[in-house]
Amino acid sequence: MARLTLIAAALVVAAGTATAAEAPKAPSHDWGFQGIFGSYDRAALRRGYQVYAEVCAGCHSLRLVAYRNLMEIGFTEDEVTEIASEFEVLDGPDDEGEMFTRPAKAADYFVPPFPNDNAARFANNGSLPPDLSLITKARKGGPDYLYALLTGYREEPPEGFQMMDGMVYNDYFPGHQISMPQPLFEDMVEYADGTPATVDQMSEDVTVFLAWAGSPELEARKSLGIKVLLFTIVLTAMLYALKRRIWADVH
Amino acid sequence: MTKPQWNNGLVRWIDDRMPIFTLMHHELVDYPTPKNFNYWWNFGSLAGIVLVIMIVTGIFLAMSYTPHVDYAFESVERIVRDVNYGWLLRYLHMNGGSIFFIVVYIHLFRGLYYGSYKAPRELLWILGVLIIIVMMATAFMGYVLPWGQMSFWAATVITNLFSAVPVFGEAIVTWLWGGFSVDNPTLNRFFSFHYLLPFVLFALVFLHLWALHVHKSNNPLGIDVKGPQDTIPFSPYYTIKDLFGLGVLMVFYLFFVFFAPDFFGEPDNYIKADPLVTPTHIVPEWYFLPYYAILRAIPDKLGGVVAMFGSILILLILPWLDRSKVRSARFRPIYKQFFWILVVDCFVLGWIGAKPPEGIYITIGRIATAYYFLHFLVIIPLISMVERPKPLPESISTAVTKGGAAVKEAT
Numbered sequence: 061m062a063r064l065t066l067i068a069a070a071l072v073v074a075a076g077t078a079t080a081a082e083a084p085k086a087p088s089h090d091w092g093f094q095g096i097f098g099s100y101d102r103a104a105l106r107r108g109y110q111v112y113a114e115v116c117a118g119c120h121s122l123r124l125v126a127y128r129n130l131m132e133i134g135f136t137e138d139e140v141t142e143i144a145s146e147f148e149v150l151d152g153p154d155d156e157g158e159m160f161t162r163p164a165k166a167a168d169y170f171v172p173p174f175p176n177d178n179a180a181r182f183a184n185n186g187s188l189p190p191d192l193s194l195i196t197k198a199r200k201g202g203p204d205y206l207y208a209l210l211t212g213y214r215e216e217p218p219e220g221f222q223m224m225d226g227m228v229y230n231d232y233f234p235g236h237q238i239s240m241p242q243p244l245f246e247d248m249v250e251y252a253d254g255t256p257a258t259v260d261q262m263s264e265d266v267t268v269f270l271a272w273a274g275s276p277e278l279e280a281r282k283s284l285g286i287k288v289l290l291f292t293i294v295l296t297a298m299l300y301a302l303k304r305r306i307w308a309d310v311h
Numbered sequence: 312m313t314k315p316q317w318n319n320g321l322v323r324w325i326d327d328r329m330p331i332f333t334l335m336h337h338e339l340v341d342y343p344t345p346k347n348f349n350y351w352w353n354f355g356s357l358a359g360i361v362l363v364i365m366i367v368t369g370i371f372l373a374m375s376y377t378p379h380v381d382y383a384f385e386s387v388e389r390i391v392r393d394v395n396y397g398w399l400l401r402y403l404h405m406n407g408g409s410i411f412f413i414v415v416y417i418h419l420f421r422g423l424y425y426g427s428y429k430a431p432r433e434l435l436w437i438l439g440v441l442i443i444i445v446m447m448a449t450a451f452m453g454y455v456l457p458w459g460q461m462s463f464w465a466a467t468v469i470t471n472l473f474s475a476v477p478v479f480g481e482a483i484v485t486w487l488w489g490g491f492s493v494d495n496p497t498l499n500r501f502f503s504f505h506y507l508l509p510f511v512l513f514a515l516v517f518l519h520l521w522a523l524h525v526h527k528s529n530n531p532l533g534i535d536v537k538g539p540q541d542t543i544p545f546s547p548y549y550t551i552k553d554l555f556g557l558g559v560l561m562v563f564y565l566f567f568v569f570f571a572p573d574f575f576g577e578p579d580n581y582i583k584a585d586p587l588v589t590p591t592h593i594v595p596e597w598y599f600l601p602y603y604a605i606l607r608a609i610p611d612k613l614g615g616v617v618a619m620f621g622s623i624l625i626l627l628i629l630p631w632l633d634r635s636k637v638r639s640a641r642f643r644p645i646y647k648q649f650f651w652i653l654v655v656d657c658f659v660l661g662w663i664g665a666k667p668p669e670g671i672y673i674t675i676g677r678i679a680t681a682y683y684f685l686h687f688l689v690i691i692p693l694i695s696m697v698e699r700p701k702p703l704p705e706s707i708s709t710a711v712t713k714g715g716a717a718v719k720e721a722t
């Protein structure tokens with residue numbers, strides 16, 4: 061009977077995961093940052109930042125990331141200062157009580173493309189481009205979904221599919237009608253490391269970058285995790301041996 | 312019990328004036344414990360340790376958390392990103408909630424299987440049920456704190472349930488919210504209560520243990536301790552066994568903390584709360600799913616709320632619903648079968664709770680809900696009238712030594 065219960069429980073869990081998603085499930089992709097030893101590919105991060113900065117940042121904010129954070133993924137201090145200085149932030153009040161604008165500094169957070177949500181909506185046909193800081197954690201399927209979304213555009217919807225005005229067809233967006241026009245086209249960016257900028261390549265790179273933006277602690281977490289877990293397993297084995305010793309005289 | 316001798320002068324001085332060391336020695340070292348516990352008896356001490364982990368990580372989280380609708384979401388992200396080892400604190404606390412419920416649910420079902428709720432342990436059992444109720448309130452309010460979409464909408468759905476109360480419903484909900492919707496005052500009071508209730512839990516756990524130490528532990532045979540030959544001192548035997556159990560639990564728990572911290576969570580909670588956008592599926596945390604299924608199984612709102620709270624409150628009167636004198640399911644062939652059916656039923660309820668209330672799910676949910684109450688209100692009293700228990704062993708020590716084979720068969 062106990063075994064039956066276990067089987068029933070397993071079935072329940074399996075059934076729960078199998079039927080959860082209604083939109084087509086994004087195919088799983090091999091990401092270097094997954095798995096116990098996973099880490100972010102530095103070159104991909106750099107390219108992904110470039111795609112974000114040159115393409116997505118026109119519409120999407122990245123509020124939880126500061127320019128200084130780019131140093132964690134290999135940008136030098138000078139590069140970061142230069143990137144930041146291209147943006148203006150409001151500061152103040154100064155000694156005379158006036159607000160003023162100044163170039164952003166490394167300590168500032170990524171400057172959003174629009175001053176507020178209404179402006180963002182106004183510029184995007186009424187829909188709001190979401191902040192991308194946590195996008196790989198905030199969608200079922202995570203990075204797989206993001207990659208599938210970016211590569212899942214079709215010029216024509218399947219026959220008989222009614223599209224609303226201003227919408228485009230996407231294989232993986234829930235409901236298939238998305239108001240974000242296809243953002244990536246071949247050779248849209250020119251990679252400094254000479255990697256050919258195919259749509260697949262750019263999508264993969266920007267996904268790695270946004271996964272980092274969502275979980276910047278991932279590498280520290282996993283490397284500490286391995287040590288802590290190994291320690292705990294060895295300690296537990298020793299506790300078991302001790303338990304056997306102590307209990308040897310009972311019964 | 313002999314009075315322990317203290318070598319350290321300071322200890323002796325204190326103990327003379329207030330015998331706290333003698334007390335601790337009696338309750339934690341000498342404490343006579345049945346010698347035949349299996350590993351299901353580890354989960355009580357594990358629950359206590361997880362409570363301590365929750366309190367410690369929670370206090371440190373509270374140092375960097377901001378209970379305000381405009382900053383709560385960002386402050387949690389600041390903890391993860393900028394506070395030293397803040398990610399560790401947050402993931403320990405966040406997954407600790409789930410681990411706590413896993414441990415306590417196992418502890419509770421252990422009690423059901425071995426009849427630990429029966430005389431003379433009824434009050435101990437009732438205190439346990441109160442603990443789980445306070446735990447649920449704590450976890451519910453904690454889940455609101457990060458102020459994600461699920462936080463907001465779960466708070467809205469659950470607090471709205473109180474509007475089902477006749478006449479005063481609307482007034483109660485406004486009073487709970489501190490306004491006309493879930494908003495900043497709601498978040499503030501939830502934070503305040505979320506900080507308070509774990510200490511209430513701590514006090515309840517203390518009472519639970521006090522009650523335990525009066526009649527001492529039950530055991531897998533469910534028979535009373537007949538004399539010293541049936542027991543062993545808690546230390547070192549059960550201290551080491553509990554420590555080993557803790558090691559196993561930590562491996563399980565830390566795996567999620569370090570390698571899959573969002574496993575138990577909902578992606579929607581990484582979207583900041585937005586009162587204007589309702590998520591397509593509002594689902595509670597996994598440990599509330601069975602209650603959520605019961606709530607939605609009843610077509611009437613008030614009825615649903617009553618059934619939901621009733622499903623846990625019914626455990627309070629279980630000691631009087633089950634009239635069988637035999638405690639352990641090992642010697643209760645019919646009860647044992649129905650115990651496992653109840654376990655399956657609870658899993659089914661959990662599964663239905665995660666499904667949208669449509670089509671076949673509604674029917675399954677209703678059957679599973681009806682069965683749940685049937686189990687406690689009808690099946691249990693009936694079994695205790697018709698069942699013929701197997702013969703009980705004379706004592707724990709005879710069962711453990713020569714009767715061992717017979718007992719094995721009965722499990």
Ligand code: HEM
Binds near residue numbers: 449454506510
């Ligand atoms: C019975 C013990 C406790 C339980 C079951 C519990 C449960 C929870 C849960 C489920 C969350 C939401 C996790 C998330 O999604 O982030 C949470 C958050 C939080 N809890 Fe607790 N908690 C407990 C004790 C405490 C204590 C004692 C404190 C403070 C003294 C505390 C402070 C916090 C804070 C500040 C948050 C928000 C930060 C965050 O979401 O990570 N908790 N709690």
